Amino acid sequence: xxxxxxxxxxxxxxxxxxxxxxxxxxxxxxxxxxxxxxxxxxxxxxxxxxxxxxxxxxxxxxxxxxxxxxxxxxxxxxxxxxxxxxxxxxxxxxxxxxxxxxxxxxxxxxxxxxxxxxxxxxxxxxxxxxxxxxxxxxxxxxxxxxxxxxxxxxxxxxxxxxxxxxxxxxxxxxxxxxxxxxxxxxxxxxxxxxxxxxxxxxxxxxxxxxxxxxxxxxxxxxxxxxxxxxxxxxxxxxxxxxxxxxxxxxxxxxxxxxxxxxxxxxxxxxxxxxx
Amino acid sequence: xxxxxxxxxxxxxxxxxxxxxxxxxxxxxxxxxxxxxxxxxxxxxxxxxxxxxxxxxxxxxxxxxxxxxxxxxxxxxxxxxxxxxxxxxxxxxxxxxxxxxxxxxxxxxxxxxxxxxxxxxxxxxxxxxxxxxxxxxxxxxxxxxxxxxxxxxxxxxxxxxxxxxxxxxxxxxxxxxxxxxxxxxxxxxxxxxxxxxxxxxxxxxxxxxxxxxxxxxxxxxxxxxxxxxxxxxxxxxxxxxxxxxxxxxxxxxxxxxxxxxxxxxxxxxxxxxxxxxxxxxxxxxxxxxxxxxxxxxxxxxxxxxxxxxxxxxxxxxxxxxxxxxxxxxxxxxxxxxxxxxxxxxxxxxxxxxxxx
Numbered sequence: 001x002x003x004x005x006x007x008x009x010x011x012x013x014x015x016x017x018x019x020x021x022x023x024x025x026x027x028x029x030x031x032x033x034x035x036x037x038x039x040x041x042x043x044x045x046x047x048x049x050x051x052x053x054x055x056x057x058x059x060x061x062x063x064x065x066x067x068x069x070x071x072x073x074x075x076x077x078x079x080x081x082x083x084x085x086x087x088x089x090x091x092x093x094x095x096x097x098x099x100x101x102x103x104x105x106x107x108x109x110x111x112x113x114x115x116x117x118x119x120x121x122x123x124x125x126x127x128x129x130x131x132x133x134x135x136x137x138x139x140x141x142x143x144x145x146x147x148x149x150x151x152x153x154x155x156x157x158x159x160x161x162x163x164x165x166x167x168x169x170x171x172x173x174x175x176x177x178x179x180x181x182x183x184x185x186x187x188x189x190x191x192x193x194x195x196x197x198x199x200x201x202x203x204x205x206x207x208x209x210x211x212x213x214x215x216x217x218x219x220x221x222x223x224x225x226x227x228x229x230x231x232x233x234x235x236x237x238x239x240x241x242x243x244x245x246x247x248x249x250x251x252x253x254x255x256x257x258x259x260x261x262x263x264x265x266x267x268x269x270x271x272x273x274x275x
Numbered sequence: 276x277x278x279x280x281x282x283x284x285x286x287x288x289x290x291x292x293x294x295x296x297x298x299x300x301x302x303x304x305x306x307x308x309x310x311x312x313x314x315x316x317x318x319x320x321x322x323x324x325x326x327x328x329x330x331x332x333x334x335x336x337x338x339x340x341x342x343x344x345x346x347x348x349x350x351x352x353x354x355x356x357x358x359x360x361x362x363x364x365x366x367x368x369x370x371x372x373x374x375x376x377x378x379x380x381x382x383x384x385x386x387x388x389x390x391x392x393x394x395x396x397x398x399x400x401x402x403x404x405x406x407x408x409x410x411x412x413x414x415x416x417x418x419x420x421x422x423x424x425x426x427x428x429x430x431x432x433x434x435x436x437x438x439x440x441x442x443x444x445x446x447x448x449x450x451x452x453x454x455x456x457x458x459x460x461x462x463x464x465x466x467x468x469x470x471x472x473x474x475x476x477x478x479x480x481x482x483x484x485x486x487x488x489x490x491x492x493x494x495x496x497x498x499x500x501x502x503x504x505x506x507x508x509x510x511x512x513x514x515x516x517x518x519x520x521x522x523x524x525x526x527x528x529x530x531x532x533x534x535x536x537x538x539x540x541x542x543x544x545x546x547x548x549x550x551x552x553x554x555x556x557x558x559x560x561x562x563x564x565x566x567x568x569x570x571x572x573x574x575x576x577x578x579x580x581x582x583x584x585x586x587x588x589x590x591x592x593x594x595x596x597x598x599x600x601x602x603x604x605x606x607x608x609x610x611x612x613x614x615x616x617x618x619x620x621x622x623x624x625x626x627x628x629x630x631x
Contacts, residue, residue, distance in 0.1 A: 165360050167347075168360050172425060173378065
């Protein structure tokens with residue numbers, strides 16, 4: 001009886017999981033179909049896979065540079081953000097400047113308003129500064145946007161490392177920078193990785209700001225996807241499916257490899273036992 | 276050398292006054308034990324000495340040099356903290372070697388000195404392990420080894436043996452004394468265990484609620500405690516405290532009269548070993564009690580006696596305890612010369628040794 005119930009639960013879970021996975025499967029399968037097969041009713045489940053779509057999309061220079069841009073923007077902005085955030089989180093955790101709690105709230109508040117509310121002032125500022133469609137400008141924006149969440153995660157982790165470790169360094173002649181990088185940093189690696197992943201996924205999928213303050217030079221894949229969506233009087237489904245399929249590979253790999261760190265990220269470092 | 280002078284230091288955290296005008300002289304080369312109950316301010320005093328906290332008032336000098344201007348690293352003070360704080364990312368060897376690495380000692384010297392320290396503390400076999408693979412006692416010994424490897428003339432140990440099993444404590448107490456002789460250094464050692472304090476100290480300072488209430492050789496503190504709280508805190512089994520009323524050159528207690536100058540409420544402190552089981556009554560304090568409990572400590576037995584509403588704890592001679600059982604009646608006498616007399620309200624010692 002009990003076994004049967006367990007099996008039923010599992011069957012239900014599988015059904016729900018498959019239902020949610022269906023659009024992904026459709027996109028992935030579509031990328032190997034011809035344009036006619038994609039829109040066929042009823043859908044073709046068995047077909048002869050073709051790589052022609054991949055050849056076509058990957059010979060499109062916009063898409064290749066889009067992939068390059070996505071990688072450059074995500075990796076560099078996330079590394080900058082986590083480096084800056086680590087310094088800030090360490091200071092908040094150890095030196096507790098007056099108003100730490102308020103400053104921490106203020107930091108997060110930037111993530112509370114929708115991007116569309118921030119986009120106009122940011123756009124005007126970027127045009128004024130001449131930063132529109134520059135790597136520097138776009139990376140800076142993403143780094144700025146990634147800092148608050150990273151500070152929150154990292155402060156949680158650094159708070160969990162006893163100040164007694166700092167004292168070992170202080171007594172033996174280590175300066176604060178050395179204490180931070182040699183004694184504390186290795187102990188908060190799970191938090192650092194969690195911050196990297198979360199921000200990587202955010203920047204990787206970011207569309208709005210890239211579309212507005214970026215441009216042809218700095219367009220990432222979401223922008224390239226949106227701008228290349230229509231061709232020949234309709235949605236170019238082979239283009240969409242191939243680009244999307246390629247595009248979801250890096251985040252899936254990252255999540256698969258580092259999934260245990262995602263939990264600690266979601267809990268701001270308060271659940272660390274499993275890591 | 277390294278004589279430490281602590282002059283009128285005070286420290287508060289928020290409204291809580293942790294240390295209140297403590298003045299203490301720590302002779303060069305001594306092993307000075309700070310003893311007191313938890314929260315007495317021992318750790319804070321040590322942290323002030325090491326430089327991990329800043330003074331609110333007063334000053335601390337080593338050989339006349341004011342420490343206030345020096346960072347913890349610049350002070351010639353090695354520190355074994357109460358929590359081990361072993362770095363989890365480093366092996367035991369690297370943890371112990373940390374002070375030497377920071378002072379850029381050559382590698383062969385690091386290997387030699389870590390090896391020596393590990394041998395003394397019997398952790399030679401653990402050097403390749405990670406701290407999370409060690410037991411509590413092993414971690415503690417690694418922390419001691421690390422604290423002792425700083426180039427220093429003063430070593431500060433904050434309750435380094437707390438929580439260790441009895442045998443290990445005994446062994447480490449001896450090891451620490453040997454280390455001090457080998458290093459020729461001044462040790463400042465905090466503990467809340469009064470037996471450990473008596474066993475380790477060549478000077479014993481007693482802290483209570485942020486005040487220094489005794490500072491003398493351990494024998495003097497034990498036999499002639501300068502303050503009522505020192506009598507209570509130092510010694511095991513606990514000191515017997517008997518209330519009395521002084522007046523007209525005498526003091527009346529539930530156990531009899533003793534000669535005493537002064538007026539008012541007093542407290543007589545009687546060490547357990549000063550209660551002798553005897554029928555011979557030479558005046559002074561004596562009585563008959565009922566045996567309520569006998570605790571066997573191996574070499575000695577502790578006998579709890581009920582005497583008119585008072586519970587006395589005695590360590591009688593082995594012969595007088597033979598054949599004794601719970602419920603038996605026992606006659607006892609106390610030599611008044613061994614008493615300490617304190618003011619009941621002030622806790623200040625009024626007299627050492629009374630007469631019948």
